Amino acid sequence: MDGKSDPLMLGTPELLSMYRDMVRIREFEEACPQLYSQGKIGGFLHLYSGQEAVGVGVAHAIHPDDYLISAYREHGLAIAKKVPVQAVMAELFGKATGVSRGKGGSMHMFDAERRFMGGYGIVGGHLPLAVGLGYSILYRGGDEVVVCLFGDGATNQGVFHEAMNMAALYRVPVVFICENNMYGIGTSVARASAVEELYKKSCAYETPGLRVDGMDVLAVYQAVHQAVQKARNGEGPTYIEARTYRYRGHSISDPGTYRSEQEKKIWKDRDPIPALAAYLLREEHTSQKELTAIDEEERKIIQEAIAFAEESPDPDPEELWTDVYAP
Amino acid sequence: MPEITCREALNQALHEEMERDETVFVLGEDVGLYEGSFKVTKGLLAKFGDKRVIDTPISEAGIVGMACGAAMTGLRPIVELMTINFSIVALDQIMNHAAVARYMFGGQVAVPLTIRTPGGAGHQLGAQHSHSLEALFLHCPGLRVIVPSVPADAKGLLKSAIRSQDPVMFIEHEGLYAVKGEVPAGEYTIPLGRADIKREGRDLTLVTLSRMVYVCLEAAEELAKEGIEVEVLDLRALNPLDMKAVLDSVRKTRRAVTVEESWLTGGWGGEIAARIMEEAFDDLDAPVLRVGGADVPMPYNKALEKAAIPDAAQVAARVRELF
Numbered sequence: 179m180d181g182k183s184d185p186l187m188l189g190t191p192e193l194l195s196m197y198r199d200m201v202r203i204r205e206f207e208e209a210c211p212q213l214y215s216q217g218k219i220g221g222f223l224h225l226y227s228g229q230e231a232v233g234v235g236v237a238h239a240i241h242p243d244d245y246l247i248s249a250y251r252e253h254g255l256a257i258a259k260k261v262p263v264q265a266v267m268a269e270l271f272g273k274a275t276g277v278s279r280g281k282g283g284s285m286h287m288f289d290a291e292r293r294f295m296g297g298y299g300i301v302g303g304h305l306p307l308a309v310g311l312g313y314s315i316l317y318r319g320g321d322e323v324v325v326c327l328f329g330d331g332a333t334n335q336g337v338f339h340e341a342m343n344m345a346a347l348y349r350v351p352v353v354f355i356c357e358n359n360m361y362g363i364g365t366s367v368a369r370a371s372a373v374e375e376l377y378k379k380s381c382a383y384e385t386p387g388l389r390v391d392g393m394d395v396l397a398v399y400q401a402v403h404q405a406v407q408k409a410r411n412g413e414g415p416t417y418i419e420a421r422t423y424r425y426r427g428h429s430i431s432d433p434g435t436y437r438s439e440q441e442k443k444i445w446k447d448r449d450p451i452p453a454l455a456a457y458l459l460r461e462e463h464t465s466q467k468e469l470t471a472i473d474e475e476e477r478k479i480i481q482e483a484i485a486f487a488e489e490s491p492d493p494d495p496e497e498l499w500t501d502v503y504a505p
Numbered sequence: 506m507p508e509i510t511c512r513e514a515l516n517q518a519l520h521e522e523m524e525r526d527e528t529v530f531v532l533g534e535d536v537g538l539y540e541g542s543f544k545v546t547k548g549l550l551a552k553f554g555d556k557r558v559i560d561t562p563i564s565e566a567g568i569v570g571m572a573c574g575a576a577m578t579g580l581r582p583i584v585e586l587m588t589i590n591f592s593i594v595a596l597d598q599i600m601n602h603a604a605v606a607r608y609m610f611g612g613q614v615a616v617p618l619t620i621r622t623p624g625g626a627g628h629q630l631g632a633q634h635s636h637s638l639e640a641l642f643l644h645c646p647g648l649r650v651i652v653p654s655v656p657a658d659a660k661g662l663l664k665s666a667i668r669s670q671d672p673v674m675f676i677e678h679e680g681l682y683a684v685k686g687e688v689p690a691g692e693y694t695i696p697l698g699r700a701d702i703k704r705e706g707r708d709l710t711l712v713t714l715s716r717m718v719y720v721c722l723e724a725a726e727e728l729a730k731e732g733i734e735v736e737v738l739d740l741r742a743l744n745p746l747d748m749k750a751v752l753d754s755v756r757k758t759r760r761a762v763t764v765e766e767s768w769l770t771g772g773w774g775g776e777i778a779a780r781i782m783e784e785a786f787d788d789l790d791a792p793v794l795r796v797g798g799a800d801v802p803m804p805y806n807k808a809l810e811k812a813a814i815p816d817a818a819q820v821a822a823r824v825r826e827l828f
């Protein structure tokens with residue numbers, strides 16, 4: 179094993195790569211509001227800042243040919259799944275070079291090659307799709323798994339329960355991950371869910387439910403890794419609640435005034451990026467100099483992605499009519 | 506008359522109806538504390554409390570079904586569905602329950618339920634947040650479908666919708682919330698199903714509704730410069746449908762074009778065109794033509810989105826084909 183190892187058997191390169199991915203996502207997301215106010219990005223824009231440990235922990239716990247499917251707060255998840263950051267940015271610009279060729283936008287990114295099976299704008303709508311992805315794996319005798327991410331609000335949708343039941347019934351290799359950032363737009367979990375301990379919600383389907391600290395990338399990694407192993411071994415679905423926090427409002431147009439400054443501070447003090455940095459330094463995986471170099475490289479990568487998006491062409495006007503029926 | 510926005514007009518209607526009738530209550534996602542994602546429910550929670558202004562989970566089928574049950578037992582719920590696309594999540598409750606209960610149970614029960622929901626495109630929200638689905642609801646007997654364009658109509662029609670004994674789909678356009686217009690001071694209602702002429706003309710009738718009213722008015726200005734005087738008929742409702750107003754206008758102008766934002770195929774324009782031809786064929790000097798949105802899921806890219814929605818130039822061009 180390269181360098182130092184930790185109890186999770188992750189080597190230094192993997193740990194640094196996790197750090198890099200989180201920084202990349204944060205830099206990407208924090209560049210967006212300005213581009214939005216310049217009119218370069220349109221539509222809704224749901225940013226992921228604060229939740230990076232979940233996406234990165236998940237993506238590192240699965241293989242490149244495993245599937246990931248998610249809701250509309252998905253830029254960070256796409257990036258974690260190694261969708262090229264240029265293509266993610268170009269999609270926000272609505273350009274022909276975007277991952278969904280400019281037709282999907284912020285909420286609907288998709289990269290078939292990297293098995294990033296989409297962001298979806300209908301809360302809960304993609305959960306049954308995850309069951310189908312999993313069924314398809316069983317059907318074809320593959321050994322891939324599916325991870326399906328969604329928000330706390332989605333657990334109150336009927337399809338959440340339908341998907342949980344069918345997943346357990348057919349023992350599909352799906353790991354359901356609820357990113358509990360405590361709010362669905364302006365409504366807190368306590369005001370929207372009769373059961374606040376969201377990890378308990380799979381018990382009616384005899385699907386193991388567990389809770390993990392979503393601000394700790396290694397904790398997320400560990401939990402997802404185990405669940406993925408089980409799924410791959412034919413032991414069926416798992417449901418994980420990752421407790422996390424979004425730093426910004428629900429979307430770009432939401433100032434988020436329903437949350438107190440004090441509450442925000444408590445979570446920001448637990449920011450997953452400096453937390454991992456501190457761990458890496460303490461365990462002597464790296465030096466501050468190396469981390470700073472990563473930060474700078476990633477900032478540059480994002481600037482290049484913006485330039486790429488800027489210079490990319492709009493879709494051809496004829497694209498209005500393509501891809502609606504197969505030829 | 507004071508000038509206010511559509512948003513304010515709708516808000517006034519809600520306040521007034523809740524004051525007037527204590528069986529009226531509001532439920533939906535983020536309608537209370539957050540005051541609605543388009544701020545139409547502003548001030549309601551503060552004034553009426555959380556028994557009458559309910560913040561619900563994100564559970565569209567549950568919300569509509571719950572409202573339907575409450576309506577069946579004498580309350581008058583007003584549901585806000587955040588965007589019309591989400592009404593599809595509740596479509597079973599709307600079409601298989603609310604719309605049919607009165608008929609299916611031999612008239613023993615009414616469902617005085619109002620479902621308010623914003624629709625329409627123009628904000629680059631992509632295919633899961635942008636569609637105009639009024640034709641979907643028009644297709645289903647038992648539902649009223651109201652589609653206002655100006656603030657005064659929005660207020661008067663919403664009040665009538667709330668007082669109606671039928672389930673009403675009250676479809677607002679996201680692009681119109683900030684549009685201002687004169688609204689009469691004091692109490693008034695507008696009966697459901699009465700069209701309104703937004704511009705008089707003698708040469709052709711544009712039959713339209715919602716945001717397309719503005720597009721048609723713009724086209725009418727264009728055409729007037731060429732000597733074509735177009736009448737703009739705002740249906741304001743698809744059910745009840747004011748066919749008399751349509752026929753009266755067409756008999757005067759002898760030509761008609763329907764203009765809708767929604768998908769042209771299976772859209773409501775086809776219904777209107779067919780009825781004009783059935784009932785006023787001999788009065789026509791030309792076939793009825795239709796303008797509608799492109800038959801594609803709404804694209805995100807701004808230029809493509811624009812191309813998917815009818816504009817004034819397209820309407821004017823279609824009109825010119827008839828002269």
Ligand SMILES: Cc1ncc(C[n+]2csc(CCOP(=O)(O)OP(=O)(O)O)c2C)c(N)n1
Nearest residue numbers: 251299300301329330331332361362363591
């Ligand atoms: C079916 C449906 N209803 C309502 C909405 C509007 N909406 C968009 S995001 C959202 C909140 C979702 O919260 P959550 O699932 O917790 O995810 P988060 O935004 O916190 O990531 C709502 C109500 C929607 N997109 N789809």
